[in-house]
Amino acid sequence: MSRGIFITLEGGEGAGKTTQIRMLATxxxxxxxxxIVTREPGGTPEAEKIxxxxxxxxxxxxxxxxxxxxxxxxxxxHVEHLIKPALADGKIVISDRFADSTRAYQSFGHGLPLDTxxxxxxxxxxxxxxxxxxxxxxxxxxxxARAGERLSAAxxxxxxxxxxxxxxxxxxxxxxxxxxxxxxxxxxxxxATRGIEEIARDMLSQVQLDAQRKLA
Ligand code: TMP
Numbered sequence: 001m002s003r004g005i006f007i008t009l010e011g012g013e014g015a016g017k018t019t020q021i022r023m024l025a026t027x028x029x030x031x032x033x034x035x036i037v038t039r040e041p042g043g044t045p046e047a048e049k050i051x052x053x054x055x056x057x058x059x060x061x062x063x064x065x066x067x068x069x070x071x072x073x074x075x076x077x078h079v080e081h082l083i084k085p086a087l088a089d090g091k092i093v094i095s096d097r098f099a100d101s102t103r104a105y106q107s108f109g110h111g112l113p114l115d116t117x118x119x120x121x122x123x124x125x126x127x128x129x130x131x132x133x134x135x136x137x138x139x140x141x142x143x144x145a146r147a148g149e150r151l152s153a154a155x156x157x158x159x160x161x162x163x164x165x166x167x168x169x170x171x172x173x174x175x176x177x178x179x180x181x182x183x184x185x186x187x188x189x190x191x192a193t194r195g196i197e198e199i200a201r202d203m204l205s206q207v208q209l210d211a212q213r214k215l216a
Contacts, residue, residue: 003090003214004034004086004088004090004091004092004093005087005210006083006087006093006130007092007094007095007130007132007134007207008095008098008100008130008132008133009021009097009133009134010101010133010135011135011138012138012140012169012172012173013143013144013147013169014144014147015137015143016199017096017097019196020136020196020199021037021096022037023200024204024207025094028092028204028207033091033211034089034091034092036082036091036092037094038078038083038093038096039095039096039097040071040074040078040095040098041071041074041075042074043083044077047075050073051074053070064106064110064112065112068116068117068120071102071106072124072125075098075099075102075125076124076125078095079128083095095130099129102117102121103179104179105172108172108174108175108176108178109164109168131186131210131214132186132207132210133183134187134188134190135189135190136192137177137192138173138193139193142193177189190202
């Protein structure tokens with residue numbers, strides 16, 4: 001069966017994921033690849049409903065475990081209804097966040113045991129995982145300043161997670177770096193303090209190497 005490539009972008013708030021995803025998708029499309037861009041929590045109508053519970057300011061006061069189960073409920077729908085069918089068609093799927101965000105936010109950030117998350121991950125997704133994950137890394141003050149500008153510009157209500165404290169965001173950053181170290185084959189840490197164009201070139205060349213291997 002022909003199989004596409006599943007790429008995820010991860011990182012704390014304000015790391016520039018959205019811009020980089022747009023640039024990566026455009027560059028790959030120009031090279032003739034069929035690309036689907038999606039996001040988590042979300043990506044399907046059902047999962048977008050769950051997103052509202054989780055990220056809106058008035059979405060609810062969830063325990064970390066309930067939050068984790070809602071995230072995996074949304075993710076399971078997303079994988080089965082959107083990601084797997086697109087990969088079976090040979091497409092490149094790029095997701096703004098995936099399971100590493102649950103590891104980083106719900107475990108390193110909120111203290112849910114990592115083993116518990118891995119167990120739920122196995123139950124919900126089996127051995128399904130991204131082929132390639134970019135972790136956009138940025139010092140916390142810089143990320144929060146950028147995220148703050150974005151929120152005030154958009155007057156977004158989706159700031160329940162961004163309003164957490166500075167310590168939380170430091171744990172999150174170390175969490176993502178730990179995940180990258182543990183799964184170095186899949187994860188590439190991207191220095192997000194560099195210019196937008198330089199980061200985009202770096203990521204594109206890494207995807208092209210993978211694409212040549214997998215889609216040749
Ligand atoms: P976004 O700001 O990148 O759109 O992400 C929405 C928020 O959801 C963000 O603050 C991170 C949070 N989140 C988790 O806490 N766990 C997860 O598994 C995912 C996918 C997102």
